[in-house]
Amino acid sequence: MRRLVLLPLLLLVLTPCAEADSATRKALAALKAARNPAQRIAAIGKLEASGGDQAAAALARLVAGDPAIEVRVRAAHALGRTRAESARELLFERVVDGGPLAVRDAVAWALAKKAKGARLLTAGLEQARRTTLERGLLLRALGAMRDEGTRDTLLRWIDDPDPYLGAEALRGLVARADGDGATVALLVRLLRERRDASGLLPVLDAAEPALDPALRLALQRLTTFLEPAVVEAADHLLRVLDARVVAETEPQPAKGGDRYGTPEAPPPTRIPGDVPTRSRHDLVYLLDVTGSTVMTLPALQDRIRQEIDLLVGLGLNLRVGFIAYRGGQGMQARLRGLEVLPLTYDPTRVHAFVADLKSGGVDDRGASAALALRVALDRMGWRVGARRTVQLIADGPCEDEADAIARAGIHYRAERTRTKVAYVLRTRTQVPAELDRIAKAGGTGAVEVLE
């Protein structure tokens, strides 16, 4: 008798779950059957509505690997809205894995929707196992959340001894502040306190969106420095400031004319195009340093040094990063084999990094070119509005052609982040064919042959 009473109650509880499972199955089936981005986006709506952990996992997979950027972004948004318990953790993993810039922003937006999402990121920053690039991604996500509660965290990280993390925190903080008084005061303080070019350039770079007349004095002081990079950056901001002020205060041409009836010549009118622009360049080198490069490495080091000096000499707003890759058995060993220099404004840091590189390590399973490409494209702190380039200098075939092509392809198609490929023609007489395909997917055409 008691069983008869409990059964309807049990059915009452289980029915929504069963319905949800059924909806998830249908949504997953629809996703599997989808042949184009539009159909996948339609399936995303169904997965979001189903709200289960299985659906959330499917959405996370789309965020990570769909070939269409719009699908990735929609999937991230859906993860933010879904009721699935696991969505928060899945989004956190996506933050740490990075991706194209639009995806990073979408994931941050989605995580902000979750209760304690910002707290998860803040806790992640403190985890000892996190790499610098992962911490950079976490800071960027905190910045993109535009949540007032994250401001203190970002402020703490601005003075981090690692200039890369300090720059990421500052960029996040300034980009969302819309020139509020506190941010301008912070910029003035940093411009006065920081002494060397490597400390000042990130501030000058980050200050452009929040440019305010209150910065003028600090900028004028920087024009007395003797480091050309600092002077050029400060001078550029002053010119932008002047142009904006003129545009705001310029009087309109008076109606009528002078006493002879000659129509007054209109004063020079500044249009938005008059605001000076200074192109930004982010360049990341990927260099094979497996044991087989022992004979060619010194020449490549020289070449890279010369290239960087040339670019610096041109007075560009330039940041350079570096990944030296080797081989290894298993993903962890391969990851450990990477030597990473995050994007930096300081060419002397790059020179020191390049000078310290040593050939070594096996590549019987192929050197980790695809893994290096993935880390560079997905995790480096690329700047929006910069000309972004990855320069792969390979000494052998690529260990995961499909992954490398897919990654180079989506970053180029979606955001014009280019992948250039150079091949050191040493013992082989021909360039591996997959390198050509990676270069084409990366938007740069043929492989450059280095002999």
Next chain:
Amino acid sequence: MRRCPLVPLALLLVLGGPPQADAGPSDARAALAELVRGVEVRRGIQHRSLVVVALVAREPCDDPDAGPACSTAGLAWAPDEGRVEVVAANAAEDRVVPTGTLLREGPRERVTAYPLVLTAGAGAHVEAIRVPSGLDVAADAVRTFAGLAGPEARHVVTIAPHPDALGELLELERFLAGLPDGDVPGPLAAIRDAPRVTTARAAGAKALARLATAYGGETRGYVAFLGHRPVEVVVSKAASTHADRWRAAVDGLATHGVLWEELYGRTGEPVEPVDWTRVLEVTARLLDQVGKAGVRRSPDATRWRLRSKSASRLGWLQLDEDGQALLLEAWPLGDTGPFPVPARGPGGKPVDERPDSILQGTLTREFLERFLERLDRIRRGLGLR
């Protein structure tokens, strides 16, 4: 890589600090260490062969009561006879007088042989060398030409302080400046204003002028490199003093840049941009060594060996009697200097050839005589003279 020559480097370091007539060497070392700790090495300016590194205050300090280095008042002195003389110098205010400062009294010019600290009203005796000049100079020329008896003059005065050394050097400089021979060499101003020097010097002075108030007016000193060697280190206690000094010194440094290029036959040749990373590294190491200077006396009572684990022969530090200033002779560390080394030194001697005497360097009296003869022969051969 080619080894750098063991060419002695004459570094002059002017100390600020409270005037203490009885201050011992250890006090001087402490003051020196403090002064060096107070500045950091920053990128400076390159003008052809002349490279100047900026020394910028770690903490802004522009206290007018900061001590003798803040004073820029002129000097008065009472001349004695003789070519190397001890003269009584007086100053209206406390100040540091660098080596090579031009003293002017009546028709004669003199150059201080060693740096000294002068206390207001008290005066001091300073060893000075008479510049062979029979002409007067304008009253305001002291500051203008203070730096003109520049690196080479200071080098000769301190490395080879024989009575005729400065005169020979000036003769050489007159020759390089394209001035006619004369039994009595003219004043230093004549070298500065020689047609061969004027234009290039003005360009150099203009290019270097920014160092006076660089880094938001926090620059407090400089290290000047001429060619492939550092030649002068000057640190002032206050930024305003540096600005005044620099305006006075820049003309002299620029002039010596011109003469140096003429000496090495590099006038008009394109000059490679300097590797600033390397220059800043070398400068930082030199300052670091200066800051640790002197723990034991060498056989020569006036010399103090620099403490260095890796380079026992980095150089010698010389304190003046009051222990308030020093002169440093040093050699580049490591296999490479910050600049490309000219293939040939003055007079055609390979620059990587060890000098006959380390303490005397290359600018000995005999060398200068040989060099003048050689240059004269070449120029006569080319129909230039």
